[in-house]
Amino acid sequence: MDRLRRGLVTCFLLISLSLLSFLIASMKPPVLLSALLCLFSVYAQDNIRIDCYPENGATQQGCEARGCTWKAAAAFDPVGTPYCFMKAEEMGYIATPTSDKQWTLTKNSGPKSPWGNDIASLKLSYKDIGDSVINVRIEDWNKRFEAGDHVDFPRKTEYSTEQLSVTVRNDSNPFSFAVNRKNGMTLFDTSIGGLIFADKFIQIATSLPSKNMYGWGEHIHQEIKHDFTRYTSWGMFARDEPPNSQGLDTKNLYGVHPFYMMMESNGHAHGVLILNANAQDVTTIPAPGYVYRTIGGILDIYFFPGPSPAEVIRQYTAFIGRPMLPAYWALGYQMCRYGYKSLQDMKDRVAAVRSYNIPFDVAYADIDYMERYKDFTTGKDAWGGFGDYVKQMHEWGMHNILIFDPAIQADYDSFQRGLNSGASFISWERPDEVMHSIQDLYPMAKNTQIMLVVVWPDRHVGFPDFLDPSNATQQWWIEEFKRYHDDVPFDGAWIDMNEPSSFGTNEDHPFFFDDPDHPNIDPLRCPTSGPDADYDVPPYQTHAVYHYGFGNTLATKTVCMRAVQGKGELRLYDTHNLYGWSESKTTQKAVYEATGKRGVVISRSTYPSSGRYAGHWLGDNTATWEDLRSAVVGAQEFNLFGIPYVGSDVCGFNGAASEEMCLRWQQLGSFHSFFRNHNSKDLPYQDPAVWPSVAAASKKANEFRYSMLPYLYSLHYAATLNGDTVIRPIFFDFPQDAETLGLSEQFMWGPSILVIPAVYESQTEVEGYIPLGETPTITYRFFSVYDYNYGQKVPLGRSLFPAPTSYNTPTFVKSGSIIPRAPPALTTVASRSLPFNLLIAPNEIDSSYNSQSAAGVLYWDDGDSVVEDINKNNYTFTQFEFSVTPKEGKVVLTMNVGPANAPSLPSLEYLEIFDFPSSPTYTSFILDGKLLSISSQKSKYSPITRISTIYFSTPINFSSAGKHTITWNCAVSMLESNRIEA
Numbered sequence: 001m002d003r004l005r006r007g008l009v010t011c012f013l014l015i016s017l018s019l020l021s022f023l024i025a026s027m028k029p030p031v032l033l034s035a036l037l038c039l040f041s042v043y044a045q046d047n048i049r050i051d052c053y054p055e056n057g058a059t060q061q062g063c064e065a066r067g068c069t070w071k072a073a074a075a076f077d078p079v080g081t082p083y084c085f086m087k088a089e090e091m092g093y094i095a096t097p098t099s100d101k102q103w104t105l106t107k108n109s110g111p112k113s114p115w116g117n118d119i120a121s122l123k124l125s126y127k128d129i130g131d132s133v134i135n136v137r138i139e140d141w142n143k144r145f146e147a148g149d150h151v152d153f154p155r156k157t158e159y160s161t162e163q164l165s166v167t168v169r170n171d172s173n174p175f176s177f178a179v180n181r182k183n184g185m186t187l188f189d190t191s192i193g194g195l196i197f198a199d200k201f202i203q204i205a206t207s208l209p210s211k212n213m214y215g216w217g218e219h220i221h222q223e224i225k226h227d228f229t230r231y232t233s234w235g236m237f238a239r240d241e242p243p244n245s246q247g248l249d250t251k252n253l254y255g256v257h258p259f260y261m262m263m264e265s266n267g268h269a270h271g272v273l274i275l276n277a278n279a280q281d282v283t284t285i286p287a288p289g290y291v292y293r294t295i296g297g298i299l300d301i302y303f304f305p306g307p308s309p310a311e312v313i314r315q316y317t318a319f320i321g322r323p324m325l326p327a328y329w330a331l332g333y334q335m336c337r338y339g340y341k342s343l344q345d346m347k348d349r350v351a352a353v354r355s356y357n358i359p360f361d362v363a364y365a366d367i368d369y370m371e372r373y374k375d376f377t378t379g380k381d382a383w384g385g386f387g388d389y390v391k392q393m394h395e396w397g398m399h400n401i402l403i404f405d406p407a408i409q410a411d412y413d414s415f416q417r418g419l420n421s422g423a424s425f426i427s428w429e430r431p432d433e434v435m436h437s438i439q440d441l442y443p444m445a446k447n448t449q450i451m452l453v454v455v456w457p458d459r460h461v462g463f464p465d466f467l468d469p470s471n472a473t474q475q476w477w478i479e480e481f482k483r484y485h486d487d488v489p490f491d492g493a494w495i496d497m498n499e500p501s502s503f504g505t506n507e508d509h510p511f512f513f514d515d516p517d518h519p520n521i522d523p524l525r526c527p528t529s530g531p532d533a534d535y536d537v538p539p540y541q542t543h544a545v546y547h548y549g550f551g552n553t554l555a556t557k558t559v560c561m562r563a564v565q566g567k568g569e570l571r572l573y574d575t576h577n578l579y580g581w582s583e584s585k586t587t588q589k590a591v592y593e594a595t596g597k598r599g600v601v602i603s604r605s606t607y608p609s610s611g612r613y614a615g616h617w618l619g620d621n622t623a624t625w626e627d628l629r630s631a632v633v634g635a636q637e638f639n640l641f642g643i644p645y646v647g648s649d650v651c652g653f654n655g656a657a658s659e660e661m662c663l664r665w666q667q668l669g670s671f672h673s674f675f676r677n678h679n680s681k682d683l684p685y686q687d688p689a690v691w692p693s694v695a696a697a698s699k700k701a702n703e704f705r706y707s708m709l710p711y712l713y714s715l716h717y718a719a720t721l722n723g724d725t726v727i728r729p730i731f732f733d734f735p736q737d738a739e740t741l742g743l744s745e746q747f748m749w750g751p752s753i754l755v756i757p758a759v760y761e762s763q764t765e766v767e768g769y770i771p772l773g774e775t776p777t778i779t780y781r782f783f784s785v786y787d788y789n790y791g792q793k794v795p796l797g798r799s800l801f802p803a804p805t806s807y808n809t810p811t812f813v814k815s816g817s818i819i820p821r822a823p824p825a826l827t828t829v830a831s832r833s834l835p836f837n838l839l840i841a842p843n844e845i846d847s848s849y850n851s852q853s854a855a856g857v858l859y860w861d862d863g864d865s866v867v868e869d870i871n872k873n874n875y876t877f878t879q880f881e882f883s884v885t886p887k888e889g890k891v892v893l894t895m896n897v898g899p900a901n902a903p904s905l906p907s908l909e910y911l912e913i914f915d916f917p918s919s920p921t922y923t924s925f926i927l928d929g930k931l932l933s934i935s936s937q938k939s940k941y942s943p944i945t946r947i948s949t950i951y952f953s954t955p956i957n958f959s960s961a962g963k964h965t966i967t968w969n970c971a972v973s974m975l976e977s978n979r980i981e982a
């Protein structure tokens with residue numbers, strides 16, 4: 001839009017200029033002509049070109065040889081306009097109905113696939129799933145690989161007020177289809193052409209109802225909203241590739257999420273999942289529209305109707321599976337580093353951070369703790385006593401997470417036990433493919449077809465097959481966890497390198513030849529020519545290869561695409577992107593069985609439904625302001641992907657952190673569910689104890705976070721139960737406010753808290769947008785809950801808020817909220833045992849001038865029992881409601897305590913109420929019909945701040961189920977005048 005407007009303005013100026021010169025002096029036809037041409041080019045700009053030459057080196061000759069059109073982009077054409085593009089409107093299939101909701105597609109006589117022969121006859125079908133989801137499938141009549149057969153989604157649906165319908169236009173050549181809402185809004189429309197279905201190249205293109213698109217992953221998006229002013233291609237193929245936030249970088253990262261959400265023009269949202277696990281890419285085109293390409297499987301597309309953004313994610317996660325509930329302690333502050341020299345080194349840093357009394361729950365080491373980087377071993381000398389130290393941490397109320405890489409060295413007892421128990425590993429398909437130069441070095445592996453590769457250990461490793469249909473591999477993995485847990489009683493698992501990552505595949509001089517800590521052993525080589533290159537060098541290799549240029553293949557940094565798993569039934573070409581997902585699933589079970597508790601798993605590689613088993617960290621980022629900012633977007637995106645337990649490596653993994661940036665990152669990270677300071681080796685320490693300023697800011701930020709943990713934990717419960725998001729874009733809660741659609745650098749923390757982090761160097765204030773939310777009777781307002789004007793309403797719209805480093809992050813509570821809080825303590829274990837309190841931020845008085853109200857919830861359980869089914873778990877769910885009737889000076893707080901199964905429900909110590917009209921009468925408090933004693937020393941009220949703090953003489957124990965009511969009176973006077981000012 002902006003570009004179009006700019007183009008038109010330029011044209012207008014040119015035309016005015018030429019008209020002016022025409023009138024004033026001599027005729028200047030060339031100027032006039034160019035101005036008209038210019039105007040024409042703005043209108044006729046190519047917004048829907050489908051790239052026919054995505055690899056480097058496009059030429060007109062090469063282009064035309066593919067049956068495509070060559071036309072240089074014009075001056076006003078969007079950035080990234082391809083010169084070589086398909087004759088899309090002529091290419092595709094003819095549809096003939098075969099039965100209800102099913103068509104035979106026959107390849108038309110239009111242009112052919114540039115990448116392999118078109119499949120002549122296909123099946124198109126669609127079906128409704130439950131009340132709301134529509135599934136459209138385009139597939140071969142012969143069974144092909146389908147991701148949906150392997151990711152065991154629950155496929156549940158949620159009620160929606162909206163129904164979608166599919167229209168198949170079988171009277172046109174090529175045919176097209178559209179997905180519409182009842183009101184006629186078209187959400188998806190393939191009439192722009194370009195449908196291709198070849199064995200190893202599938203393409204579908206659609207136009208879109210708006211330019212407000214969110215999602216697709218895993219990538220670095222510097223803005224939450226996609227950019228439709230240009231053509232942009234994104235690779236989707238799991239790769240051990242660090243994020244880069246310096247400018248636009250469209251490379252594929254660790255996970256794959258072919259899911260997006262769109263906001264239509266009326267505040268309605270819908271979501272789309274393309275369930276496919278092959279290497280794939282998507283190109284957003286200015287139309288607006290996109291071109292989706294994959295090199296295997298089928299087109300299996302699911303449409304989620306919303307109509308609110310929150311409903312889209314509830315519908316999506318009902319279908320793929322709700323996210324797991326992390327252990328309570330896993331919401332505590334975590335600290336790790338790669339490159340601790342020894343256990344003593346780690347102990348010293350942990351002690352340093354503890355000495356500042358910074359709330360701190362989880363300390364761990366990276367692969368350094370292992371004996372030469374082998375899973376399930378402990379470093380002999382430097383790490384002796386590691387298990388005892390973990391026990392010591394448990395006594396402090398702290399916990400420990402250990403890193404486990406999937407790859408197992410082919411020469412030690414864990415590997416031998418795997419072979420003995422029938423575990424399988426990613427393998428070569430045929431005996432003659434095995435690289436004997438490697439295999440024969442390993443007596444245990446010599447007579448196997450296990451594909452041996454290089455990762456961190458000194459010698460070659462094999463990748464366990466977590467899709468083993470016999471479950472022997474999964475069982476062996478679980479047994480190894482149990483066995484090692486006897487040595488080091490860890491509480492959670494961090495699974496890294498599971499793209500899976502292989503060092504130096506196909507390289508003559510891999511990076512580890514220059515690493516003194518890694519022996520120079522031969523890397524894996526995959527076939528790159530001849531008949532066996534059929535999977536490793538397919539005709540179309542996707543943006544995940546083209547992006548990196550010459551010398552890269554799909555197997556770069558990973559195993560060969562020809563490799564097999566699933567007892568030889570599955571090809572890595574198809575299953576590669578599921579590796580991290582499958583490892584997460586088994587590892588969650590391993591943690592349950594080894595620890596007997598819930599714990600937590602975090603995984604680097606993810607796929608739709610990984611959130612059921614694991615959380616995610618945003619990868620090996622760098623200590624830059626840009627990576628700090630993209631973490632704000634990344635955490636929001638992973639919530640859309642159904643993985644709310646997410647965060648970035650605080651202060652940056654690679655590179656040396658600066659004091660100010662580290663301080664800001666600690667502040668931002670304190671809102672992310674997964675909150676870990678992590679650092680790479682050979683870098684200066686960057687834990688908060690390094691700089692007094694960072695220690696002070698971290699203590700303050702962590703104390704705020706810890707005070708909010710009952711709220712944060714309840715948000716995770718809502719995610720697990722209902723598919724709600726924890727961190728989300730502002731538009732989720734204010735979809736009707738169009739200003740919110742492009743807000744990337746602020747976010748909602750659940751429904752009640754809005755956060756505007758400081759993420760720029762030397763910034764002392766943040767500019768943020770306070771959205772306007774309205775129902776027929778209520779206008780939402782926000783109150784500051786940080787150092788600036790604490791407890792006071794902030795103006796709606798754009799404003800500046802002070803954000804010196806000595807303040808906490810600018811944070812605001814939405815009116816109408818009740819937030820359960822806990823006193824901060826040094827660990828979550830300690831804080832859980834303390835009485836809790838409620839922050840009450842009431843709504844404006846309603847239009848009939850009757851009452852102010854607020855509501856909130858608390859989910860509570862023992863924090864650490866395995867949750868197999870959130871509905872059957874032992875918990876207590878409490879709903880709070882609050883109302884003030886100022887005209888009568890009456891206040892009511894009800895606590896509806898659900899069946900109380902939680903072992904130890906905390907008692908309620910005090911209330912903090914914002915915008916409270918007048919002084920409460922402390923002698924008027926009644927709880928369930930009995931007088932309730934208030935501590936008048938500790939309680940206070942100020943008519944200036946209008947904050948009322950009410951301490952009970954003894955904390956109220958309300959662990960018995962049922963409705964409990966506290967009532968009290970406040971003075972009736974001065975109400976009117978107080979209201980006017982607000």
Ligand SMILES: *[C@@H]1O[C@H](CO)[C@@H](O)[C@H](O)[C@H]1NC(C)=O
Binds near residue numbers: 095096097170171
């Ligand atoms: C299109 O499909 C309808 C039924 O859905 C059928 O009546 C009609 O004959 C079809 N047209 C063509 C050209 O196949």
Ligand SMILES: *[C@@H]1O[C@H](CO)[C@@H](O)[C@H](O)[C@H]1NC(C)=O
Binds near residue numbers: 469470471
């Ligand atoms: C493997 O485990 C899965 C789920 O745990 C189960 O559904 C399946 O039947 C098991 N397969 C075998 C061969 O035991």
Ligand SMILES: *[C@@H]1O[C@H](CO)[C@@H](O)[C@H](O)[C@H]1NC(C)=O
Binds near residue numbers: 865872873874
């Ligand atoms: C709930 O607690 C009871 C009593 O402690 C226990 O027997 C039961 O197994 C627990 N249920 C779950 C799902 O953990």
